[in-house]
Amino acid sequence: MQSILLSLSLLASAAVGVLAAEDLKIDVTLPVECERKSKKGDKIDVHYRGTLQSNGQKFDASYDRGQPFSFNLGGGQVIKGWDEGLLGMCIGEKRTLTIGPSYGYGERAVGPIPAGSTLVFETELIGIQGVPKPEKIVTKDVPKPEETAKKVGEKVASVVSEAAGAAKTFVADTDDGERDEL
Numbered sequence: 001m002q003s004i005l006l007s008l009s010l011l012a013s014a015a016v017g018v019l020a021a022e023d024l025k026i027d028v029t030l031p032v033e034c035e036r037k038s039k040k041g042d043k044i045d046v047h048y049r050g051t052l053q054s055n056g057q058k059f060d061a062s063y064d065r066g067q068p069f070s071f072n073l074g075g076g077q078v079i080k081g082w083d084e085g086l087l088g089m090c091i092g093e094k095r096t097l098t099i100g101p102s103y104g105y106g107e108r109a110v111g112p113i114p115a116g117s118t119l120v121f122e123t124e125l126i127g128i129q130g131v132p133k134p135e136k137i138v139t140k141d142v143p144k145p146e147e148t149a150k151k152v153g154e155k156v157a158s159v160v161s162e163a164a165g166a167a168k169t170f171v172a173d174t175d176d177g178e179r180d181e182l
Contacts, residue, residue, distance in 0.1 A: 040074030
């Protein structure tokens with residue numbers, strides 16, 4: 001019985017992970033190596049360009065103002081997609097965040113953003129208050145999307161195989177040999 005419960009909880013966890021992935025997708029477009037990454041509670045400076053996924057229309061950009069946006073990461077001052085999507089960044093790193101409505105503005109319209117919109121933000125971490133800017137930004141290689149997708153697929157297949165094995169073991173363990181045979 002414990003094996004089945006474990007298997008079901010693994011499958012439920014995988015399903016929750018898939019649903020969360022629909023709300024926030026993070027694409028690292030310029031990976032950077034560093035010793036200190038952004039974390040909850042940091043005051044960070046970020047340049048961004050925000051567009052609507054539906055039509056590509058730009059609704060805001062700090063680049064246009066020539067001034068990065070500053071806020072406390074993880075403090076609820078911004079949409080959830082930013083609070084989570086900008087964690088673990090290095091100064092100089094760039095990411096594209098695709099943010100579903102539940103991690104964005106939800107079912108309410110905000111300025112030029114229609115209710116229920118999926119948002120796309122091109123972001124660049126300019127600085128972390130109290131952390132010196134590196135003299136040189138060191139970029140790093142990122143695996144190709146095909147390689148990453150293959151690894152994820154292999155991991156999912158492995159988890160499903162483990163769950164199936166656990167279910168078979170449970171069924172075999174509950175078969176005590178007593179049967180009403182003719």
